[in-house]
Amino acid sequence: MTAKEIPNLRELLGPRRGGLSRDRGRGRGGPGSPREGAEALKDNAVRGTDQDAAGSRASCVELGYLHDPYAKLFATQTTTRRLPLLNRGTYVRTSAIDLLVDKFLNTSPDTPKQIVSLGAGTDTRYFRLRDRYPETRIVYHELDFPTNTAAKLASIQRHAQLHEKLTSKPPPNPLTLDQTATSYFSETYNLHAIDLRSLTSTTDNVTIPSLPNLDPTLPTLILSEMCLVYLKAATVSSILQTFLEKYLPSPTPVSLILYEPILPNDAFGRTMISNLSTRNIHLPTLLAYPDLGDQRARLRSYGFVDGARAADTEWIWKEWVTEEEKERVGALEMLDELEELEMLLRHYCVAWGWRDGGGEGVFTKAWDDVAERR
Amino acid sequence: MSIGGSDLDKAISQLRACRPIPENQVRELCYKARELLIEEGNVVGVDAPVTICGDIHGQFHDLMELFRVGGDVPDTNYLFMGDFVDRGFYSLESFLLLLCLKVRHPDRITLIRGNHESRQITTVYGFYDECLRKYGSANVWRYCCEVFDYLALGALVTGAATSLPPTSAPLADNANPDSFPSDDSEIEVETLNAQGEIMYRYARNSDSQSSNPTSNPASSSPIAPTPSRTGAAGTGATSSANGSKSNDTGAVLCVHGGLSPLIDTIDKIRLLDRKQEVPHEGAMCDLLWSDPDEIDGWGLSPRGAGFLFGADIVKCFNHRNDLSLIARAHQLVMEGFKEMFDSTIVTVWSAPNYCYRCGNVAAILELGEDGSNAGFVRRSNGERGGGGGGWILGSNVDGNGNRRLSSVLGEGALGQRARDGPGRRYRVFEAAPQDSRGMPAKKPVADYFL
Ligand SMILES: [Mn+2]
Numbered sequence: 001m002t003a004k005e006i007p008n009l010r011e012l013l014g015p016r017r018g019g020l021s022r023d024r025g026r027g028r029g030g031p032g033s034p035r036e037g038a039e040a041l042k043d044n045a046v047r048g049t050d051q052d053a054a055g056s057r058a059s060c061v062e063l064g065y066l067h068d069p070y071a072k073l074f075a076t077q078t079t080t081r082r083l084p085l086l087n088r089g090t091y092v093r094t095s096a097i098d099l100l101v102d103k104f105l106n107t108s109p110d111t112p113k114q115i116v117s118l119g120a121g122t123d124t125r126y127f128r129l130r131d132r133y134p135e136t137r138i139v140y141h142e143l144d145f146p147t148n149t150a151a152k153l154a155s156i157q158r159h160a161q162l163h164e165k166l167t168s169k170p171p172p173n174p175l176t177l178d179q180t181a182t183s184y185f186s187e188t189y190n191l192h193a194i195d196l197r198s199l200t201s202t203t204d205n206v207t208i209p210s211l212p213n214l215d216p217t218l219p220t221l222i223l224s225e226m227c228l229v230y231l232k233a234a235t236v237s238s239i240l241q242t243f244l245e246k247y248l249p250s251p252t253p254v255s256l257i258l259y260e261p262i263l264p265n266d267a268f269g270r271t272m273i274s275n276l277s278t279r280n281i282h283l284p285t286l287l288a289y290p291d292l293g294d295q296r297a298r299l300r301s302y303g304f305v306d307g308a309r310a311a312d313t314e315w316i317w318k319e320w321v322t323e324e325e326k327e328r329v330g331a332l333e334m335l336d337e338l339e340e341l342e343m344l345l346r347h348y349c350v351a352w353g354w355r356d357g358g359g360e361g362v363f364t365k366a367w368d369d370v371a372e373r374r
Numbered sequence: 375m376s377i378g379g380s381d382l383d384k385a386i387s388q389l390r391a392c393r394p395i396p397e398n399q400v401r402e403l404c405y406k407a408r409e410l411l412i413e414e415g416n417v418v419g420v421d422a423p424v425t426i427c428g429d430i431h432g433q434f435h436d437l438m439e440l441f442r443v444g445g446d447v448p449d450t451n452y453l454f455m456g457d458f459v460d461r462g463f464y465s466l467e468s469f470l471l472l473l474c475l476k477v478r479h480p481d482r483i484t485l486i487r488g489n490h491e492s493r494q495i496t497t498v499y500g501f502y503d504e505c506l507r508k509y510g511s512a513n514v515w516r517y518c519c520e521v522f523d524y525l526a527l528g529a530l531v532t533g534a535a536t537s538l539p540p541t542s543a544p545l546a547d548n549a550n551p552d553s554f555p556s557d558d559s560e561i562e563v564e565t566l567n568a569q570g571e572i573m574y575r576y577a578r579n580s581d582s583q584s585s586n587p588t589s590n591p592a593s594s595s596p597i598a599p600t601p602s603r604t605g606a607a608g609t610g611a612t613s614s615a616n617g618s619k620s621n622d623t624g625a626v627l628c629v630h631g632g633l634s635p636l637i638d639t640i641d642k643i644r645l646l647d648r649k650q651e652v653p654h655e656g657a658m659c660d661l662l663w664s665d666p667d668e669i670d671g672w673g674l675s676p677r678g679a680g681f682l683f684g685a686d687i688v689k690c691f692n693h694r695n696d697l698s699l700i701a702r703a704h705q706l707v708m709e710g711f712k713e714m715f716d717s718t719i720v721t722v723w724s725a726p727n728y729c730y731r732c733g734n735v736a737a738i739l740e741l742g743e744d745g746s747n748a749g750f751v752r753r754s755n756g757e758r759g760g761g762g763g764g765w766i767l768g769s770n771v772d773g774n775g776n777r778r779l780s781s782v783l784g785e786g787a788l789g790q791r792a793r794d795g796p797g798r799r800y801r802v803f804e805a806a807p808q809d810s811r812g813m814p815a816k817k818p819v820a821d822y823f824l
Contacts, residue, residue, distance in 0.1 A: 083499070086821060261822075267708060267733030272822060275731065334678040336489065336499065338665075339706040340732060344822075 054122040056082055056090055064332050065091040070124040073159045074152070084333040085341045089313070089348075091329060093259055096316045096350050097225065100257055100367065101125070104221050105133050107366040112137035114218040116243070118196060119227030120144050122152060126189055130165045137168075139188060139215055146182040146193035153181050153191060165189070185212045197231065200238035201246065208246055219253040219362045229260045230281075233288035240302045244355065253356035255363045256304060261286050262295065262312065262349045269347060292373055295351040304353030306364055309372035314345035319371060382478050389471040392434050392464060394508050400470065404517040406477045411485075411524035416648050417627075417640055418484050418526045422534035422796070423743040424451045426628060428703030428722035428736075429488065430472075432462025432500070435806040436726050436736065437471070443568050443803045444738050447475045448482035453529055455703040455722065456488020456630035456662070459518075460499035461729050466508055469501075469518060487525035488630040488703065489662040489679070492652040523649050527661050530640065531626040531701075534741040534796035537578060538564050546571035561797065568803035578794070624698035624793035626741065631704045632719075633683050633691055634660030635672050640695050654679060665705055666719050685715035692718050698793035701739060710737025710802045717795050727805035731821065740799040 054075040059082040061071045082090075105113060113136065117123060120142035129138060142149070156162040167186040182193035190213045198209055222243060228236045240256065248254045263269045264286045276283065289298050292310040299308035311319070321329070335341065352370075354363035385395045385403065395403075425444045430437050444450055458472055459465035475483050489495060496502045496515070505515035537560040545551055546567050555561065555577030562578035627640065636657040637643055646658050653659045663680025666688060667673060673682035688700060700719040705712075706728055713720045726736035 081498070083821070268731070269733075271727060271731055271733035276822075330676060330678055333498075334495070336495065336677060338677055340728065343706075343732065 055080055056086060057094075057122075057124070060087050060090045060094075063087060065329060066094055068124055068128060070127040070162065073162055074122040074124065074155050083337070084335040085337040085344065087333065088317075088329070088335065088341055089344060092313045092317045092321070092345060093225070093348065093350075096313065096320060097223070097257060097259065098125075099320060100350070100352055100370065101129070101221065101223075102132075103366040103370065104219075104255070104363065105129070105136055105138070107362050109133075109136050111362070112139065112215075112218055113362075114139040114141070114215055114220040115223065116141045116143065116214070116220060117223045117225075118143050119224065120152075121148055122155070123225070125223075127162060127165055130188075137188075139190070139213060139218060141190045141192060141211065141214060143192045143194050143196060143211075145195065149184075149191045149193040150180075150182045153184055156184075187213065190214075196227075196239060197235060199242045200235055201242045208242055211247060214247055216248055217252050219356070220248050220255070222254065222256045224256070225259040228258065229283050229285045232284045236285060237302065244303045250355070251357060253354065253362050254304075255307075255352065255354035255356070255367075256299065256302065258295070258299075258349075258351040260289075260295075260349060260351070261347050262289070262291055263347050264290050268343050272347065292349060292351070295349060296353070299351060299353030302353070304355050306354050306356050306358045306361060307367060308351075308353040309367075309370070310349050310351035311371075311373040312346050312349045314342050315373040316350060317345060319373075382474060386471065386474045386478065389467055389474060390438070392467050394466055395470060397509055397511075397514055400514050401517050403470065403473055403477060404521045407473050407521050408524050410477060410480055411521065411526070412649075414526050416527045416644050416646055418486065418529040420451075420453055420484050420529050420531045420628075421743075422531055422741045424453050424484075424531055424534075424741050426531075426626075426701050426722055426739040426741065427452060427454045428724040428738075429457035429706075429728075430454065430462075430468055431457055431490070431725045431728065432459055432465030432468050432504070433725050433728075433805075434462070434464030434468045434471075436724075437468050439568070439726070439803055439806040440724055440736070440738060443570075443801050444740070448479040451482050453484040453531070453628055454486070455529075455628055455701070456486050456525070457490045457703060458485070458488070459501040460490040460496055462500075462725070463504075465501040465504050466514070466518075473521065484529050485525055486529055486628065486630060487522060487527055487648075487652070487662060489652060491522035491525055493519050493522075494651070519651075523651065525648075527646065527648050527658060528627060528629040528640075528643055531628060531741060531796075533744045534623055534626060534698075535744040536623045536794045536797055537561055538742060538797040538799055541572070544571050546573045549573050562795065563798045563800070565800045565802060568801070570801075573802070623744070623796045624692070624696045626699045626701055626796060627695070627697050628701045629661050630702060631660065631662045631680055632664035632666055632700070632702050633681075633687060634664065635681060635683075636660065638691065638694060663704075666702075666714050666721075685718070688715050688718045692793070696793065698795045699798075706732060706734060708732070708734040710735045711739065711800050720798070726803060729821070730805075735802050735804050737800045737802045740801065741796050742799070 054071065057066070057068060057071040058075040059080065060066045061068045063081070065087050101115070115126075115129075115138065117125065117140070121144060123142070126140045126142070129140070142152075144152075156166065166184065166189045168188045184191040190211075192211055194209060194211075201208060222240075228239070231239075244250075244254055261269075261272065261283060264273055264283075269286075273283070273286070289295050292312065295310040296308040299310075317326075352367065354361070354367065356363045358364050381399070382403075385399055388395055427440060427444075430440075441447070444452070454472060458469040462468070472483070472485060476485055490499060490501070496519070501518075502512065502515050505518070506512055508514075540557065540561070541564075543566065546569075549572055554575045559577035561575055563574070563576040564572060565574040567573050634657045637660070642657070643661065648658060650658075652662055660680045663675065663677060665675060665677075665680065665682055667682035667684060669682055669684040670686060671684055672687065673684075675681050692698065692700065699717070701722055702719065703722055703724070705721050705723065706725075707721050707723045710724075710726075711720055711722050720739065722737055722739050723734070724736045724738055726734060728734055
C-alpha cells in the first residue's frame, strides 16, 4: 500500500496507545524479564502511532471536513493527506460524538457539567469545547497511559493557544509544568496518567485510585472512543461499576458514549479480526457485543437504565447528517471507495446510555430525540 | 534499446515474477503500447469467446490467481475493464504486465480505461507514490499516464452464445444438484469455483424462477457466495413471443462505470475525444464513474463524479443499441459479480479481499462463442490464439450470424422484449494464498480508521 496509506493504518493503533500498554500491565513481567523486550518493541510501535491519530484529524481539518484549530498543534509531523474514505470516517465519528456532547452541554447550560474521556490520547475535544461553550462550567478529565499524557502535556506546553485554556483563571496564566509531568490538574482540565485497569473494583475493600477534581455529584458524560474495546469485557464492566458506584454514585446523572467496531462475524468483520490479530491486536468487546442489540443490552447491564441506544456510523451518516452538510462534505473530495466506505462505516457504532432518573434528567432531556437505528 | 521479441518475453517473465522492469524498458513499452492503442477506437470491437474482468487495483498476486483460474494469455481472450492501478501494493507490476501482454498479444487482450487510470486519481490513491518509491522519480508514472490517455473507453463484444454448452465439470461440494436444471434445458448461467467445480447452474426459461433482481443477500461466506442473480431467467426474456431464435443474442457493451445522460447511442461514445486526462464531468467522465442503482432515471452520484442510473435507463439503452447486456466493473461486490435489472447489467469485480481488508471474493465472466462466429473476421491481424481457455458451443446450435455492430435506432417500441442475454459463466475465486504473495518484509496492513 502507499506511503500515504500506512499512517492510516497506524491510526488504528493510535487509540491503542492506551490499549496495548494497559494490557501489558505495569507490574507484570518486570524489568529484564523475557517479556520486556517484545513488549518494549510493541510500546515503541504504539508510541510511533500516537502522532498518526493526530495526523488523521489534521488531514480532515486541512481538507475542510472538520473545524478544529487545535488538531495540527498535536501533530508534530507535517500533515499527510489521508484517503477520502478515512477522512469521511473520521468526520462521521467525530461529528456524531460532537452532536451528543453538544446536546448534553446545551441542556440546562447554567448547570456545571463533567466529561471523562477514557484513553483520550491527542484528542482535542476539550479545547474545542472551551471555545464553543465559554460560559458553561465544564470539568474535563482525560485518562490515559503516562507516555501519552506526558506527550500531550509537552504539546500543550509548546503552544500558548493550548496552555492558556488549561484553567479558567484570567491571564497571566500561572501555568508552568515540570518537564517530567505526566498529570495535570486544574478546576477545568485534568489529565490523569493512569492505567485504566487499576480502576477495576473486585472487592469493596480495595481502595480505588484518587482522580483529583472528579466531582462525584456533577452530571457526567464518560467517553470511550476506541478505548475500552481493547480490554476484556469483564474488565470494562468492572471499570464502569467503579465509576457508577464509587466515583459517581447514584443519584449523580452519568452517561457513557462508546465508539467501537461491530459485526465481527461477516466477511469484512472476520477479515478485520484476522488482520488485526496478526498484529497482536485483539478487540475483546467486539466479540462480546457483536451487534447493535448487544451494545444496548450491554449499556443497560452497566446500569444505564434510563436509556441505551446504538447506531452504526453508516446509518448515522445517512440519518443524523443534514442534506446540506452531506452535500458540503461530499463535495470536498472525489470519493471512489464508496462501497468500501459504507462497509467500513457499517462496522463501527456509536452506543450511548444513561442513568439520570429519567423524566427531567439531564441526559433524558438532552438525548430523548436523538434517533437510533431500529 | 528496443522492447520487442525476446526482450518483451524477458520483460514478461520478469514481471510475472513481480519484479519491476528498468525505467528505459518501461518507456519503450509505453511507447509501443501507445502506438497500438492509438489505432483502437473509443469502443473496441471484441469477438467472443472472451473472459471479462473487473477491477484489479494493483493486487498482483490475485491477478496471477485470475490467470490461473481463467487461463493464460494468449490461450484465453481477455477483456479487462480498467482500474488496474491504485490501492494495492503492486499497481506497477500489474499494469506493466498487462501492458506487455497487450503489446505481445494485441488481439488476445483488451484493456479499457477505468476511473483510476488518471493522473489526478493516482496521486491520491497510491500509484504515483508507488512509482516514486520504486524508481525514485515520477518518470514511470508519467509514461503510464500517457498510456492511460490512449486506453479505449469501452468494448463491444459480439458473437457471444446464448447458452452454455453442457460441461463435464465436477460439482462443488456445496453445490445442490437438485436445484440444477435438467440436462436438456438451455443453460444460461453457471457459477464455478476456483477449482472449476460447478456451484450453481440456471436454465433459461420463462417461468420456473421468480424474478427478483434486487435480492442479493450479502453472503457471509467468501467460500460459497450466494448467487447474485436470482432468476433473471424468469423475466420472460426468453419467451418466444416474437419468434426470435433462442441464440439470437445482442452485443455486450463493456465499460468501467456505466452510462451517461449525454450518451444514448454507442456511436456517440465513438465520437468522443478520449485522448486526454479523465475530465471532471461530461460523457467520458460518466462512462468511467457512473453506477447503476435502484432508482428511476438518473440520480446524483455520491462519488462526486458520474451519475446513478436506474433500470429504465439501462433497458432503454440496451434496446436502442441492440445490446443484450452491459458488463461493467467499478463497484465492489462481495460475491464477485452482481446482475441487476433483470440481468440487463452486471457488475464484475476481480480484486479478491479488496485492499486486503474487505473479505470479498472475486469473479470473472466468460462469454462463449456463438457457433456462427467462426467465419467472422477478427478485428486486427486475424491471428487466433490457441483458444484453449474459451469454450465452443456445440454444432447443434443454429447461429444466425446476425451481428449488430451498428446501433439500431428507433426500431420497435420500448417495452418490446429485451434481447436474450448471452450465456454467462462466472468463475469465482478468492485471494491468492498468503504464502504465495511473496510479500516484502513489511506485511500488508489494511486500513481501519479508528
Ligand atoms: Mn473504479
